[in-house]
Amino acid sequence: MTKKTEYRLKDRDIRTGLIRHLSNLYFNDPDTRILREFNICEGNARIDIAVVNGLLIGYEIKSDSDTLERLPVQQEVYNQIFNRIIIVVGKHHISTVADAIPPWWGIWRSTRLDGKVLFRIFREAEDNPIINPLSLAECLWRDEALAVLRDKGLVSGLERAKRAILREKLASALSCAELNSIVCSYLKSRVDWSIVLPRE
Numbered sequence: 761m762t763k764k765t766e767y768r769l770k771d772r773d774i775r776t777g778l779i780r781h782l783s784n785l786y787f788n789d790p791d792t793r794i795l796r797e798f799n800i801c802e803g804n805a806r807i808d809i810a811v812v813n814g815l816l817i818g819y820e821i822k823s824d825s826d827t828l829e830r831l832p833v834q835q836e837v838y839n840q841i842f843n844r845i846i847i848v849v850g851k852h853h854i855s856t857v858a859d860a861i862p863p864w865w866g867i868w869r870s871t872r873l874d875g876k877v878l879f880r881i882f883r884e885a886e887d888n889p890i891i892n893p894l895s896l897a898e899c900l901w902r903d904e905a906l907a908v909l910r911d912k913g914l915v916s917g918l919e920r921a922k923r924a925i926l927r928e929k930l931a932s933a934l935s936c937a938e939l940n941s942i943v944c945s946y947l948k949s950r951v952d953w954s955i956v957l958p959r960e
Contacts, residue, residue: 768824769850769877774870775821777877778809778848782819789813793948801895805837812947816940817885818842822857823870824850831860840895843940844885854882864888893936896943897927904946905930 779796786792791813798810798818809819818838822828838845839862846866849857854869861867866885871878897905902923909915909926914933918926930939 768852769870769872770825771821771823773872773877774823774848774850775808777870778819778821778879781879782809782811786811786813791948795947800841800899801837802898805834807834807838807842810842812944814941814944815843816841816944816947818845820845820847822847822849822853824852826853828853828856828860831857835861837895839888839890840892841899843888843891845888846885848879858883891936891940893931893934893939894927896936896939897930899943900927900930900946902926908942 779794782794786794793812795810795812797806797808799806807818808821811817811819818841820834820838822831844866845864846868847857847861848868848870850870854867858867864886865883867882868879869882871880900908905923905926906915906919908930909918912933914929918929921929934942
């Protein structure tokens with residue numbers, strides 16, 4: 761009797777299932793945006809899916825067909841930005857990933873059943889204790905950063921400044937919590953962007 765080969769989930773399997781799952785989860789929440797392939801830290805890294813509401817929640821996919829070579833670098837960058845981070849894995853990586861990431865990262869295990877990809881919480885995500893305000897400010901475009909500084913009465917002498925200077929000013933002048941709220945607000949207000957939810 762031939763042994764049936766176990767199906768190894770690929771990136772596209774998990775990604776499609778995760779977008780569907782999150783879209784259903786937040787469908788009735790008008791304050792939530794779901795973004796795909798969200799560039800962070802000046803485009804030096806990109807997380808697979810980001811959920812933006814009152815928090816920034818990042819979802820990184822590591823399918824059974826992926827390696828974990830980039831995870832240390834991704835981990836270093838994601839830790840600077842997101843309030844919570846969840847890594848979504850197949851069966852193949854579950855043990856290795858649990859030992860490789862910070863204890864406050866969440867872990868979701870993905871499985872395939874009757875042609876559908878399902879998700880089980882292996883470990884709950886906790887709040888990120890090490891967010892970097894400057895990296896958070898780098899999520900803003902230059903005109904957005906300038907608008908915030910104007911609103912806060914902090915724009916004097918900075919109208920023509922490069923965006924790096926504007927972001928440094930924001931990071932030094934605002935609390936991390938206030939900056940997080942501002943970044944979330946701007947990310948949700950952008951149009952013609954990588955938005956999955958809400959659907960047009």
